[in-house]
Amino acid sequence: MTDQFEQASKLEELARREAIKNQQRNKENPLIIDGKRHCLDCEDEILPLRVKSVNAVRCIGCQVHHEALERHQRS
Template sequence: MADDIDRAQRHNERYQAQALDAWRNRQSSAAGRTHCIDCEEEIPLKRRQANPNAVRCIDCQREIEAHR
């Protein structure tokens, strides 16, 4: 029983580490992005100044948030 729990714990730790690495990569690649990842339209300068990590234009971001 303990072996199963240990294996599950290790699996969970690996999964969390991978998820955190992926998040960090997205964050570092978001800075300086000028175009929306969904519609590929330019993200307005004011939005980029207000949120340097924005990856979507405001319209696409609103749509994403509305469906959550």
């Protein structure tokens, strides 16, 4: 049981960091289809856990790609 708790707290820590990064970023309106949030780029459904924990507007793959693009545009 302890391992599960440790893993959960690690995931929480990761989610917290991602949430802080998200708050610093410009807010984008989420894409909602049939009451579920979908990725702004590929329109895949976003995992409810990601929406709940980091208020995600993109799936993980597109988020990574989007951040790489943002970094490129800033530099």
